[in-house]
Amino acid sequence: MPPGTDDPGAESAVEAEPVFPPEAAESTQNMNAVAGDATQAVPPVNDAFGGRPMFRDETPGSANERTTTAEIDLSELSEPDSSGPSKRTKMLLLAGGFLALLLIAGGGAFLLAANGSDEGGDVAGSGALEPGDVFPESAEIAGETYELAITDDTEKCGTAAHGDYGDALDDNNCEQIIRASYVNEDKTRAVTVGVAAMDSAEDAKKAQEAQDLENAEWFAGLSGKEGSGTERMEIAGGHGSGAQWERYLVFALASNTDGRTAEGNMDELTEIGDEFAEVPYEPLGVS
Known part of the structure; x- marks a missing residue:
């Protein structure tokens, strides 16, 4: 069946298939950083990050064209000005397939990817999710052991x-x-992984479409206590991975524990974020 074509006789199967971001290969978006409460041009930022601007709305807008990547800075986000969602003209339905949208800017990155199956896991369904059922105490990711530092469960999704x-x-x-943050053994890398449960698969698709890549409007990292290695996750830049499956949105943000996104280790953060995004798959029944 061509992508985006509805099969009247397979409504339930369509709901069980992952929805991918459209035009992934062609999307391009560049964003520089901006300081304080400014909404236009901004003076240089001098802070613990060595003067690197860490707030998305502390950056004057600019655009650098690239062929296959879109760029976005997830560092130290604050409330952005309202703007329209990123361009989405069609939905692509694939069973067991994989498609990625990679966005890199100022060291930040965002990847949308998905994999799917028609079978539900132990926790999938109409009931509430329990963090303990979805997030293990430790995870082997990219050759390292990551330990659980903090979890969060809220019905106030906007927070x-x-x-x-x-x-x-x-x-x-x-x-x-539900969210959980993990840190590796030497406390150089931290990751927030989470699941948003919507009322229906259609609601999940609409929520995914509302993700505004130009303005970094996405899920927030979960910060832990000082010294845990996760204390900067809410404001950290890094590599984000996400997928929509049935009524669920799965996401993961991989970062350096100091909150910076150094250019030299983006490939490492990409691998870590992509693997962590698969952690909730088994409990939810995604294979």
């Missing part, structure tokens, strides 16, 4: 997202978001 994306989740009947 677990940056900018206007919180409103988009609420408007599309988000029922619950």
